[in-house]
Amino acid sequence: MNGRDEETVKVVDLDTYFRPTRAEISLDALRRNLQAFRSSMSASTKLSVCVKANAYGHGAIEVSRAAEQFGVDYLNVAFLEEAIQLRKAGIHTPILILGYTPPEAIEAAFRYDITLNIFSEECVQALEQQASQWSANHAGRILKVHVKIDSGMGRLGIRSPEDAVRTINRLRSIQGVEVEGLFTHFATADEADKSYAQVQRDRFLTVVDVLKEHGITIPIVHTSNSAATIDMPSWSDQMVRVGISLYGLYPSAEVNQQSIALEPVLSLKSAVSHSKPLPANEGVSYGVNYHTGDGEWIATMPVGYADGYSRLLQRKASMLIRGQRVPVVGTICMDQCMLSLLPLGEAASTIGPGEEVVLIGRQGEECITAAEVAEWLGTIHYEVTCMIANRVPRVYIDNGQVVKVSNPLLLG
Template sequence: MEFPLVWAEVDLSAIAANVRELCRVVKPAARLMVAVKANAYGHGSVEVARTALAHGADWLGVARFEEALELREAGIAAPILIFGYTPARCTRELIRLHLTQSVHCLDAARALSEQAAGSGDRLKVHLKVDTGMGRLGILTDEHRPGLSGVAPADAAVREVMQMAGLPGLHLEGVFTHFASADSADKSYTHGQLALFERFLDRLKKAGLSIEIRHAANSGGIIDMPQTHLDMVRAGISLYGLYPSGEVRQSTITLTPALTWKARIVHLKKVPAGFYVSYGMTHRTAQPTTIATVPVGYGDGYSRLLSNRGIMLVGGRRVPIVGRVCMDLTMIDVGQIPGVAVDEEVVILGRQGAEAVSADEIADLLGTINYEVVTAISARVPRVFT
């Protein structure tokens, strides 16, 4: 649509600037993987991936096979790691598309091996090690007590050595994921790193050579250079957002890449005592002007922002009044002279001297900035600038 009523502008020069900043901060020997899962955190996976690769990124990371397929079909040839589970029936496609698959246990590796062995080629895999996230990955011996309460010595290492010997697989990398690297208290992350490094050392002593070791997410990249290893994985920082308010923001200058905009589609002057939207949750205290904005929870603008959220009109902050609807939200513009239908509204981002940040919205919702930008739905067109 040439003239959308609601759209998200993605500044690719900001993506490029963030990649350059990440390259500056990351240890010189470490490669940079950028996470473009979930449609690049709502920013547009193909365009963001191309921009990031053109300005210094080495790898791409996605959550699902379908996301990797989209990138390959767009002609992107860079290495891609799939973080999540992929059914073994997709193995031939993984090999054909030169994708790298994460493996989280010996059984999954065996299933992939059975499919890959007859293909005449090998599937590259990275082993996920669970050092305290409790999500995906094999547990080290410290976290897997046996029936006697103590795990057999080097049981995890033996499993990995079995994986490494499976036909049709090439165990290229080993990685872990930090649970709280973006917290001011780094004690748990230090413990995870120590556990991971001990495990890597045991693998080395067992005779296994690992080409790529990686652990650092955005929090680790910013605050803990000792976690950079052979590769880092930048997620939220690629998009100009800090993983939390507790990381050292002075370490790296990030530029938010996304601005969410709309246009006023209706204006009406209403008297004092007038109810706005479903449930009569807002009643005007005085005569005012209500503007209707064509964005709602169907677009990813949370209903929890009803009577709480802020938008920008004419460079000024204006309140949401009444409940956010599926397709429409009302704002009170009575204090702004000359507001007109078709005037631009900023839902997320900057307008003049004012801004509504993803962090501000996240605070109102009791969530994180990741969710705010990722929630913007597919029916909101992305406009790349």
């Protein structure tokens, strides 16, 4: 949580979860990030946000509700089930699938009013083969599609301008289909060197120009991810797709962080379950690869690799207790891990069950960021937040108060 929020939120809905390990999601910070992007954009540019992968671990339904209340123009997901989850939760904002939708799932996309990504001839053929079924079952309804151009990612997408023209003309001939969008995705926009991003941008604009020469104008053209939205605002076109930065995390250390102020939305917290002093040379955890000093206090935490706190963090990670960093020691277990309280000095003996511990976030003047955890793991902060398991409850904070607890283990 950021400095403007309460550093410790008193959870009032304890009957909705019992183990103290939880991810706290600040809806206040989320809204401020949305406003920061909206304020930096032209009023005519649409704002879409990525809520795929359970909103990068933040909870897709509650994040989407907050984004819808704010007034975003589009939500982006990876595949159909993620979109249907949002529709069943009462989300009405347009939803674009960025990934693959198999032919047998197209009718469901039509039924739930989901926008499809069309990126190949096979996608078009699937639509053509099912068009008659839509007209019979959903008379008067429209299936919107966005055509994906591969401008240099080497992933999904149509490569040549000529293929784009043929694809869009075929799509326009299918009853019940509307070509609403045209887009691409940058591979290196988060790097200081924008030369390859410029190559991709130029290739994409060539496709746009060739389409115009054939009398084809697409209503929503979009290329910019978080990094491009921050660093190249002139590339915003008709819409931007903000992903990681919606959650207050910059895409990389190389983007211009001075151009927009973002606040981390997620904090990962728990509490000590047990603490005790151990004699000298006592082994800790599986493999006993850590040995204590005489009288060293060890605290046990109810969080482990099954929660997304990877075993690779051992011998690298720290957590925060009373605003100080304390190291994770010994092997991280499936459901638990241990901390050495040596940095706390004499105060170590006063640490007992229920003492709050911060794994990601701020406590006092100290802060552990998702980017720092990613550095310990040798990965990126996207993966760190996405790794937080579903068995970790998401506690939603609005105006400093708990407004919602999502604990999938207690559903049903």
